[in-house]
Amino acid sequence: MIATATTPDARTALLDACARALDHPGACLREWKQRHPAAHVVGYFPTYVPTELIYACGALPTGLWGGSIAVSRANAYIQQFTCSIVRSTTEYALHGAFDQLDAVLFPPICDSAKLVASIWALNFSERFMVDMVTLPERLDSDASVAYLAAELRRVGATLAQKLGVTIDDGALACAIDRCNRLRASQQAFCSRRATLEATMPLAHAAAVLKAGTLMHADDYLPLLDAFLAELTSDARSRRSKIPVVVSGLACQLPHPDFLALFDEAGFAVVGDDLLLGMCGGVAVATGGDPYLALARAFTQGPPLATRHHDTIHRHEFILDQWQRGAARGVVFLVPKFCEPEWFDLRYLKAEMEKRGIPNLVLDFDEDPTGFGPVLTRLEAFAEILM
Amino acid sequence: MSHFAGVDIGSLAIKCVIVNDAMDIVAKAVVPTGARVAQAGEAALRAALESGGVDPVSIALTIATGYGRKRVAADARVTEITCHARGAVHLFPGTRTVLDIGGQDTKAIRVGAKGEVANFAMNDKCAAGTGRFLEVMARALEVDLEDLGPLSRESTKPQTISSFCTVFGESEVVSHIADGAEIKDIARGLHAAIAQRVIGLLKRVGIEAELTMSGGVARNVGMRDAIERELGLTLNVSDESQIIGALGAALIARQRYLNTGEEPR
Amino acid sequence: MSPKKLETTTLTQKVMRDYYAGCREAKAQGRKVAWSTVIMPTEILVAADVEVLFPENHSATCGTKGLGPALSELAEAAGLSQETCSYVRCDLGVRMGGHSPWGGLPAPDIVFCATASCSTVTKWFEDLTRHFGCELAVVDMPYNFSGSITPHSIDYIVAQFEESIRRIERITGRPFDRDRFTEVMKLSREAHEYWRKCLELGATKPSPITTTDILVNMGPIVCLRGTQAAVDVYRSLYAELSERVASGYVAAGEERFRLFWDNIPFWFALGSLSRRLGEHGAAIVGATYLYHWVREVDPADPLRSMAREYSTAVTMNQSVAHKIDKLCGLISLYQADGLVIHSNRSCKPDALGALDLQRAVERRCGVPVLILEGDHTDSRAVSDAAVQTRIEAYIEALEQKKYGHLRVTTHEIHASR
Ligand code: SF4
Numbered sequence A: 001m002i003a004t005a006t007t008p009d010a011r012t013a014l015l016d017a018c019a020r021a022l023d024h025p026g027a028c029l030r031e032w033k034q035r036h037p038a039a040h041v042v043g044y045f046p047t048y049v050p051t052e053l054i055y056a057c058g059a060l061p062t063g064l065w066g067g068s069i070a071v072s073r074a075n076a077y078i079q080q081f082t083c084s085i086v087r088s089t090t091e092y093a094l095h096g097a098f099d100q101l102d103a104v105l106f107p108p109i110c111d112s113a114k115l116v117a118s119i120w121a122l123n124f125s126e127r128f129m130v131d132m133v134t135l136p137e138r139l140d141s142d143a144s145v146a147y148l149a150a151e152l153r154r155v156g157a158t159l160a161q162k163l164g165v166t167i168d169d170g171a172l173a174c175a176i177d178r179c180n181r182l183r184a185s186q187q188a189f190c191s192r193r194a195t196l197e198a199t200m201p202l203a204h205a206a207a208v209l210k211a212g213t214l215m216h217a218d219d220y221l222p223l224l225d226a227f228l229a230e231l232t233s234d235a236r237s238r239r240s241k242i243p244v245v246v247s248g249l250a251c252q253l254p255h256p257d258f259l260a261l262f263d264e265a266g267f268a269v270v271g272d273d274l275l276l277g278m279c280g281g282v283a284v285a286t287g288g289d290p291y292l293a294l295a296r297a298f299t300q301g302p303p304l305a306t307r308h309h310d311t312i313h314r315h316e317f318i319l320d321q322w323q324r325g326a327a328r329g330v331v332f333l334v335p336k337f338c339e340p341e342w343f344d345l346r347y348l349k350a351e352m353e354k355r356g357i358p359n360l361v362l363d364f365d366e367d368p369t370g371f372g373p374v375l376t377r378l379e380a381f382a383e384i385l386m
Numbered sequence B: 001m002s003h004f005a006g007v008d009i010g011s012l013a014i015k016c017v018i019v020n021d022a023m024d025i026v027a028k029a030v031v032p033t034g035a036r037v038a039q040a041g042e043a044a045l046r047a048a049l050e051s052g053g054v055d056p057v058s059i060a061l062t063i064a065t066g067y068g069r070k071r072v073a074a075d076a077r078v079t080e081i082t083c084h085a086r087g088a089v090h091l092f093p094g095t096r097t098v099l100d101i102g103g104q105d106t107k108a109i110r111v112g113a114k115g116e117v118a119n120f121a122m123n124d125k126c127a128a129g130t131g132r133f134l135e136v137m138a139r140a141l142e143v144d145l146e147d148l149g150p151l152s153r154e155s156t157k158p159q160t161i162s163s164f165c166t167v168f169g170e171s172e173v174v175s176h177i178a179d180g181a182e183i184k185d186i187a188r189g190l191h192a193a194i195a196q197r198v199i200g201l202l203k204r205v206g207i208e209a210e211l212t213m214s215g216g217v218a219r220n221v222g223m224r225d226a227i228e229r230e231l232g233l234t235l236n237v238s239d240e241s242q243i244i245g246a247l248g249a250a251l252i253a254r255q256r257y258l259n260t261g262e263e264p265r
Numbered sequence C: 001m002s003p004k005k006l007e008t009t010t011l012t013q014k015v016m017r018d019y020y021a022g023c024r025e026a027k028a029q030g031r032k033v034a035w036s037t038v039i040m041p042t043e044i045l046v047a048a049d050v051e052v053l054f055p056e057n058h059s060a061t062c063g064t065k066g067l068g069p070a071l072s073e074l075a076e077a078a079g080l081s082q083e084t085c086s087y088v089r090c091d092l093g094v095r096m097g098g099h100s101p102w103g104g105l106p107a108p109d110i111v112f113c114a115t116a117s118c119s120t121v122t123k124w125f126e127d128l129t130r131h132f133g134c135e136l137a138v139v140d141m142p143y144n145f146s147g148s149i150t151p152h153s154i155d156y157i158v159a160q161f162e163e164s165i166r167r168i169e170r171i172t173g174r175p176f177d178r179d180r181f182t183e184v185m186k187l188s189r190e191a192h193e194y195w196r197k198c199l200e201l202g203a204t205k206p207s208p209i210t211t212t213d214i215l216v217n218m219g220p221i222v223c224l225r226g227t228q229a230a231v232d233v234y235r236s237l238y239a240e241l242s243e244r245v246a247s248g249y250v251a252a253g254e255e256r257f258r259l260f261w262d263n264i265p266f267w268f269a270l271g272s273l274s275r276r277l278g279e280h281g282a283a284i285v286g287a288t289y290l291y292h293w294v295r296e297v298d299p300a301d302p303l304r305s306m307a308r309e310y311s312t313a314v315t316m317n318q319s320v321a322h323k324i325d326k327l328c329g330l331i332s333l334y335q336a337d338g339l340v341i342h343s344n345r346s347c348k349p350d351a352l353g354a355l356d357l358q359r360a361v362e363r364r365c366g367v368p369v370l371i372l373e374g375d376h377t378d379s380r381a382v383s384d385a386a387v388q389t390r391i392e393a394y395i396e397a398l399e400q401k402k403y404g405h406l407r408v409t410t411h412e413i414h415a416s417r
């Protein structure tokens, strides 16, 4: 049977909305504000901040992704031996791209992110409030949960005060429910990778997930759910393609043209841990202390390069994806100058090699050009796997 | 008799090799790439055909490789990584590791017994550890690129170049010159510095003897010396090192043709 | 005047030699050995009779011997990117069989890692546990974004100290002796006190001691907190410095320019850098780095006081705004004429923010600030020629600022003829 897996409408509606959210974030934000004149907008740096708290304040949470902007002004704030997302977001901020925001929250995911948060606080506090959701680095201690619950309480209170609102239990419960539904739908989307592969290239799938961090859940979810409802399995899926798992860090994705090279080189991406920190989390329990529930859910999330867990390891997650997708190889995407990911890479590669799993490492930044050598590497890898 | 062509489109030169059913090289040609890649590719093929007196109709299959492989007409395209491995194993059947230092990039390839690629690594965007580094340094030293290798062999007091960045390396060279160091000693240091870099790359794929060097820089004796000294290994270097990629492409063309039995064009 | 040798250095060297020998012996006798980050209340381990070694300190030592590039190359060949902190690359290089001045460190039975200095150490120490197959205790010390530590942070850290103590009890098979711990904490406080007083004297103008000499004597405060040996070293150093100040001894020559240093030193060029500065009459009289070990611990409430001090003493765990305040205070304390910031590509947590620091110090203290791009151990990332040019231009700027004109030395006049 050769048929499109969904009616074009749900698919097109979803992709169009996502493309717009990604390509014109400023305009989308302005429109949203027009529709919700009293509401606030709170930006957050990847990978994880509890958007539940932002929704509970009646505000729109919106992810601050970098992008392919030529970095010049930001060079007066951040040295060049840092990853491109910290530099490009700062460049955007210096161009006033985030002036519509009321507040920005940073997670301390790595040394660079901690310091950039601090640099923003020093330089941009007059434009918007800058605060940090100081996540625990350990996910494996009961003390982390208690600590994070208290920290979330602090952040919630500070944010609400800044926005001139109060967070009541009802609003928080409602926000938790909304984010749970969002996560569930995104995970359903991810778990149907194999089917998606036939209808949607990796670059588009990534765009759908990324747009989920930019749009209001109430606007985004209906589109995603409609698409999922119509998605049926497709016999055509990846017959002639080479199945691989792609592993990378949650807080940066390569340029869409870079992701498109996977298709060009003949790969079907049957599993990945991209964007994990954003949509890979577990559902937040309802009833009981909501802050504790949020904290517990965070510590039970999937393994991340930037968090420590004594017994849950990232390679196990990748191997699981590999097995489920019957993949033939693993491609690691590493942002340039991203220390956590470079450290993990050494061990992840060793784990793959121990099991004879062919793997390829591609480093990247947000530079939208110069993909020739990347394609060569991908094609050479395909030649090995063929 | 059928023939098979391999065309390697490099940034500076296009190499073309034609082999016969018996895998003998019957013709080859090297032409500058220039701005019009598609035409230059055809010119390279024509030049090879003429030089070997090969009938164009006898070419059963053409495979293009190299960075410009998509910009020329060919029956199929294969990356230079696979082609270099294939070509190197053909010339030196004991080859298990291939090192290709090119103008823009450097590749370390580990190969299996049949010339298949087991693993590979390429340098990142930075130029250190590529032929480009030597070009820049030759200019700083005001000597011809070709003379750099032979010169370095005469060194008696090798200088060290420790920076891993081309720009820093250049300023190190300049300060060695200012300190009155001899060109031959600096040249020796330069080759040692690149050797360090490429050995790092090689170690990422694992160095297994025999090690065959391909690409234009293989002709540089200074470079060969430096790598051999560092590794304590003798390198395989063929007179045909420059055309190894094109040779590999031609051999893969032959293999594919014989397997699939495609009709001659 | 030829510089007088600091007597205490001999004592320090002996203390450090004994310490390493002691660790080796402990290992040989089957006693427990731990590795730890330097920012960690290792007093807990000392109280439990566990020998502690510090891979950061080991890497710095490899750096002073110029081994950074060779060890880094080994680490890079073993798959660790050149974009990671070179302390880690030095350590991995040694683990891969590279040369170490100490012949490597005895293998650990457990590794302790506190995150106050950076998150990089977590990745580093995760690798250590994989390498040695030993336990890892991470003590998470959250970033103090607002400049002040939150009460829940303190509770969190204290809970992890308690957890660490339970781990140590399990590893050693002995109950933790709280009385012994109090004694150790008293020694720790004493050593810290002397260290702080030594730095205060060091700030005297003109300087009684060079920063290099202080660095040479840093081993015990880094590695031996909570021991009598550390107290002895800094009591002796304090006495010696007091005497030097009283007698008006000047350590660094003419001190035309007093410079303050920020970030970890160029370990591989300690001597050559101060010589180079000395040629221009400039001396580094103090460094932020030394102040990471200025802490007030309270033996009466050891865990809470250490939670506060260990997670706030280092600038890496503080906001840039806080670091700026701290630096401005130190520059005026030292009556420094300038600030040199090492933009250390290996140490992002301490290097990022350098450009804001530069602007703020120039504005608030009115002193010129020089940023030197570099790396603390991997000299391949440092261009000697670029450093030289920058220093010369900087000195010219200082010259004009302080003396209103450029000094042309006779040497230069000869050279230009
Ligand atoms: S890409 Fe890496 S270095 Fe950059 S912010 Fe993310 S985790 Fe940090």
Ligand code: SF4
Residues within 6 Å of the ligand: C056, C085, C086, C087, C088, C117, C118, C119, C120, C121, C264, C316, C346, C347, C348, C349, C350
């Ligand atoms: S990043 Fe900085 S603080 Fe962390 S281990 Fe390296 S040098 Fe030390």
